[in-house]
Amino acid sequence: MEEVQPGIYLSRDKLFTENARPGEKVYGEALVREDGVEYRRWVENRSKVGAAVKKGMDIGLRPDCNVLYLGAASGTTISHFSDILTEGVIVGVEYSDSVIRGLVELAEERDNIAPVLGNARNPEEYEEYLDKYDYVFQDISQRDQPEIFVKNVKKYLKDDGIGLLAVKARSISDSRPAEEIFEEVKEKVSEELSIVGEVDLAPFEKDHVVLKIRP
Numbered sequence: 001m002e003e004v005q006p007g008i009y010l011s012r013d014k015l016f017t018e019n020a021r022p023g024e025k026v027y028g029e030a031l032v033r034e035d036g037v038e039y040r041r042w043v044e045n046r047s048k049v050g051a052a053v054k055k056g057m058d059i060g061l062r063p064d065c066n067v068l069y070l071g072a073a074s075g076t077t078i079s080h081f082s083d084i085l086t087e088g089v090i091v092g093v094e095y096s097d098s099v100i101r102g103l104v105e106l107a108e109e110r111d112n113i114a115p116v117l118g119n120a121r122n123p124e125e126y127e128e129y130l131d132k133y134d135y136v137f138q139d140i141s142q143r144d145q146p147e148i149f150v151k152n153v154k155k156y157l158k159d160d161g162i163g164l165l166a167v168k169a170r171s172i173s174d175s176r177p178a179e180e181i182f183e184e185v186k187e188k189v190s191e192e193l194s195i196v197g198e199v200d201l202a203p204f205e206k207d208h209v210v211l212k213i214r215p
Ligand SMILES: C[S@@+](CC[C@H](N)C(=O)[O-])C[C@H]1O[C@@H](n2cnc3c(N)ncnc32)[C@H](O)[C@@H]1O
Pocket: 046, 047, 048, 070, 071, 072, 073, 074, 075, 076, 077, 078, 093, 094, 095, 096, 099, 118, 119, 120, 121, 139, 140, 141, 142
């Protein structure tokens, strides 16, 4: 295993994180042992952050980051953040009460995950958790995804923090060219934040980019 970014490993062209709960899978991923350590396969087709790492983005996540994660779903990607954040916590916001059940179960087994039933459009709904975060990630399929991200970053990201925004062109328009949609999103985001990285997720996801920002 080669550590390619903090807590993220590559072996035979596949990504892994060190399993914080040895013996337990989260979404059917493979478990691999090497030199007495168990790793979980991080499947790029199931995780936009995994795809971004595979496509070469330095995501800037450190083991001591406290993370605000918007669009937590049942915790597929969060489970890998949980492996990486040996000293940090993840507050995972999800607005579907059926989808969040998987995340609640995951949080029962992993101490660094706090599931929050809330709407990312209303950042004041999760004020009771942390005041500020080192890292904000958003993956929600909404037409106003850039506006939601900017609002959360401005409220919650530390001045020296990092944000990642997964942009799904097809939730903004079914018919317009993806490139045009990405340009529009970048324009909106860069009015308020600095875009410091960008990666197209093809072939893992079609019509998706991930933007990396600084406040
Ligand atoms: C593509 S899935 C996220 C997958 C997850 N990031 C992963 O990789 O494991 C998007 C999720 O965002 C949630 N969502 C959409 N709009 C939201 C909002 N306004 N606030 C919170 N969650 C939202 C959806 O219910 C869905 O579960």
